[in-house]
Amino acid sequence: MRLSKFNILLALAPFTTAGLFSGCALAPRVGSFAPRTGDEMMVAGRYVHTGTPVVLWTDPGGYDAYRVERRFAPLAKSDWKTSSEEVKGLTTPNRYNTRKGDLTTNELERVRSGGWDLPLLQRVVDQFVLHFDVCGVSRQCFNILHDHRDLSVHFMLDLDGTLYQTLDLKERAWHATTSNSRSVGIEIANMGSYGKEENSPLEQWYAKDAKGKTRLTLPERFGDGGLRTPNFVGRPARNEPVRGVIQGRELTQYDYTPQQYRALAHLTAALCRVFPKMKCDYPRDAAGKLIPRKLADDELEKYAGVLGHYHIQTNKVDPGPALDWDALIGQARGLMGEAQSGPVNPTSLGHGRRRF
Numbered sequence: 637m638r639l640s641k642f643n644i645l646l647a648l649a650p651f652t653t654a655g656l657f658s659g660c661a662l663a664p665r666v667g668s669f670a671p672r673t674g675d676e677m678m679v680a681g682r683y684v685h686t687g688t689p690v691v692l693w694t695d696p697g698g699y700d701a702y703r704v705e706r707r708f709a710p711l712a713k714s715d716w717k718t719s720s721e722e723v724k725g726l727t728t729p730n731r732y733n734t735r736k737g738d739l740t741t742n743e744l745e746r747v748r749s750g751g752w753d754l755p756l757l758q759r760v761v762d763q764f765v766l767h768f769d770v771c772g773v774s775r776q777c778f779n780i781l782h783d784h785r786d787l788s789v790h791f792m793l794d795l796d797g798t799l800y801q802t803l804d805l806k807e808r809a810w811h812a813t814t815s816n817s818r819s820v821g822i823e824i825a826n827m828g829s830y831g832k833e834e835n836s837p838l839e840q841w842y843a844k845d846a847k848g849k850t851r852l853t854l855p856e857r858f859g860d861g862g863l864r865t866p867n868f869v870g871r872p873a874r875n876e877p878v879r880g881v882i883q884g885r886e887l888t889q890y891d892y893t894p895q896q897y898r899a900l901a902h903l904t905a906a907l908c909r910v911f912p913k914m915k916c917d918y919p920r921d922a923a924g925k926l927i928p929r930k931l932a933d934d935e936l937e938k939y940a941g942v943l944g945h946y947h948i949q950t951n952k953v954d955p956g957p958a959l960d961w962d963a964l965i966g967q968a969r970g971l972m973g974e975a976q977s978g979p980v981n982p983t984s985l986g987h988g989r990r991r992f
Contacts, residue, residue: 677791677906678804680752684910687971688902689864690799697864699778699792701802701809704729706783723784731781731788735760735808735817752806754910761805762913762940763819764904765812768826768889768954772841772854774800775862777823787811791822791903795852796865797895799903812948814936820907824896829882829889829956838877842890850875850890873897873960880957882928882946889958897960901967904942909972915941916969918961926961 664670676683677690693700699707705714706723713722716729734748737760747756767789769777774792778800781787788809792800803809811821830836843853852870854861872891879888892900908916919927919939930950931939942965945952 677799677801677903679910680754680757680806681804682754684906686799686902686906688797688799688899690801691864693800693802699774699782699800699802701731701778701782701788708779708783719783725784726786728786731786732803732807732809735806737817747806750806757806758911758913761818761820761911763815764907764914764942765815765819765821765945765948766900766942766955766959767811767821767823767945768828768956769823770828770954771823771825772827773825773858773861773863774798774823776858777825778802781823789821789823791820793822793824793896793899793903794863795825795861795870795893795896796863796868797893797899798864799899812945815948820911822900822903824892824900824955826892826896826956826958827890829887829953829958831885831887836888838888838890842872848875852893870895872958874958878956878958880928882953882957883950884929885953887953887957889956891958891960897964897967901964902971904964904968905971908942908968913940916972917941917965919943919947928957 672683672692673685675686675688675690676692677686678684678692691698693702704716704719706719707714709719709722713719720726720729734744735757736744739747739756739760743756769780769792771777771780772795774794777792781789788803789811790801790803790805790807790809792802794800805820808816809821810816811823812819827837827841830838840855841853842850845851850872852872870893873894874891877888877890879886881887904916908914918941919931919935921927927947929946930936931943931947936948939947944959945954
């Protein structure tokens with residue numbers, strides 16, 4: 637019996653489909669969901685594992701810096717027109733814009749519509765800027781940045797170690813003036829550092845328990861602070877306040893929590909692997925010591941790696957004297973393994989040892 641062309645094609649269909657997908661068993665089912673594991677950050681539209689919990693702006697409970705509306709205003713008053721009338725600090729509906737770097741005119745035209753690819757982004761990004769938020773918790777941090785100050789940042793790190801990503805890393809967030817186009821920024825929940833002459837809120841946020849251990853005490857107006865860890869008890873990594881000199885000023889600050897150090901080390905390792913121009917190190921002087929001041933303009937222009945806000949601006953002191961740079965960078969390097977010689981597959985990050 638002769639088969640029509642239609643019958644032949646129908647008979648071969650299963651084999652043709654299998655060939656297209658390199659094996660029927662591996663082909664995703666149409667309409668099926670591809671779940672996140674919960675540790676991915678977004679880089680030029682691609683998921684990249686960090687090994688620590690990350691809440692994206694697209695997740696329930698996330699913080700979306702793409703939206704024009706104020707997150708914490710009543711819904712009826714959250715639109716841009718009302719927001720611009722009620723909050724003097726808001727001058728533009730967008731709190732971010734396009735990275736430029738050394739892009740050509742043609743490249744800039746492509747990326748301004750969202751057309752970033754990873755190699756192009758790797759060419760532009762080479763700094764990771766650390767801030768403390770002086771807000772205490774990430775929920776309040778986003779409220780201040782987004783609803784009141786026309787600012788943005790790629791990541792926020794809460795007291796319990798939860799990372800929130802508010803923008804894809806392809807975006808130019810507004811957090812570090814001259815370094816915005818080349819950097820990734822993070823706001824770490826911490827009430828900051830203070831000189832003797834300043835009014836310090838630290839006594840409102842830190843207290844000793846019956847055993848003499850320092851613990852965080854959120855003021856009542858913050859409620860649960862928006863922390864995702866139920867009944868979380870936050871403690872600084874060092875029990876006593878840390879004193880040090882930043883920008884020539886003697887400052888006092890309570891340390892970050894162990895949970896924050898762990899998450900920050902994982903994120904640092906992930907970023908330094910994804911962006912090969914970003915050294916896993918901090919600014920050092922000729923003796924190998926931390927530089928506790930703004931870098932000279934030519935130094936900053938040449939610097940690629942992890943740095944503090946105070947390395948960029950003379951009027952800033954974050955992330956303060958309490959940050960243990962050696963512990964952070966040591967842990968991040970341990971998570972990375974051997975130093976990479978070139979760009980890596982951004983999905984290859986594993987889970988390394990933890991020291992904090």
